[in-house]
Amino acid sequence: MNIDKRVLAALALTSAFASLGGCVDKSDPDMIDKRSVERWDYLAAHEAEKAYDYLTPGYRATQTRENYAAAMNHRPVKWTGASFKDKTCEGDRCKVQMNVRYSIAMPGMAGKTVNNESVQSETWIRVNGEWYILPN
Numbered sequence: 001m002n003i004d005k006r007v008l009a010a011l012a013l014t015s016a017f018a019s020l021g022g023c024v025d026k027s028d029p030d031m032i033d034k035r036s037v038e039r040w041d042y043l044a045a046h047e048a049e050k051a052y053d054y055l056t057p058g059y060r061a062t063q064t065r066e067n068y069a070a071a072m073n074h075r076p077v078k079w080t081g082a083s084f085k086d087k088t089c090e091g092d093r094c095k096v097q098m099n100v101r102y103s104i105a106m107p108g109m110a111g112k113t114v115n116n117e118s119v120q121s122e123t124w125i126r127v128n129g130e131w132y133i134l135p136n
Contacts, residue, residue, distance in 0.1 A: 001075050006134050027126060027129040027130065027131075028088070029061075029087070029089045029094055029131070030129075031131050032094055032096055032124050032131050033084045033086055033087070034132070035054060035080075035124075035131055036084055036122065037082060037084050037098075037100055038054070038071070038081065039051045039054040039133060040079065040081070040082030040100060041082070041101055042054075042099065043072060044078075044079040044080055044082070044099060045114065046073045046075075048068060048069040048071075048072035048073045049065050049066075049068075049069040051072065052068050052069065054063045054132060054133050055068070055132060055133060055134040055135060056125060056127060056133065056134050056135075057085070057127055057128075057132070058127075059132075059135055061133065062069060066078070076105065077102050077103075077104050078102060078103050078104070079100060079102050080101045080102055080103055080115070081100075081101045081102070082098050082099060082100045082101065082120075083098070083099045084096070084098060084099075085097040085098055085099050085119065087124075091126075092125055092126040092127075093123065093125050093126075094124045094125075094131070095121060095122075095123060096121070096122040096124055097119055097120070097121055097122075098119065098120045098121075099117055099119060100119075100120045101115070101116070101117045102115070102116060102117070102118070102119055103115045103116075104116075117121070123136075
């Protein structure tokens with residue numbers, strides 16, 4: 001009988017933690033810090049089809065997942081990572097600064113690549129309680 005009580009207690013605890021995971025407020029501007037990095041991680045992994053879900057619903061209505069993925073995954077620049085730098089928000093719009101790392105092959109230099117980092121400015125907007133990037 002003690003074993004059953006322990007199993008039930010473990011199940012109750014697991015259930016409690018699982019329900020907490022559903023309490024994430026996606027409308028909180030702090031979600032942008034996480035979502036912006038996730039999006040760049042997908043782009044760096046050449047998984048633009050997953051990064052597509054971070055685009056505003058309006059932009060997605062004008063561009064198919066397949067076309068977006070093909071355009072982003074076949075660029076001459078290879079993104080290698082990104083980190084969140086800063087954001088300034090007003091209502092449902094935030095200006096986000098990202099440190100983006102990339103490498104690019106130098107034409108005519110037989111496999112020579114240049115690695116660099118630049119600050120990218122992004123606009124994120126809240127639509128139906130969730131944050132999305134609004135492409136330029």
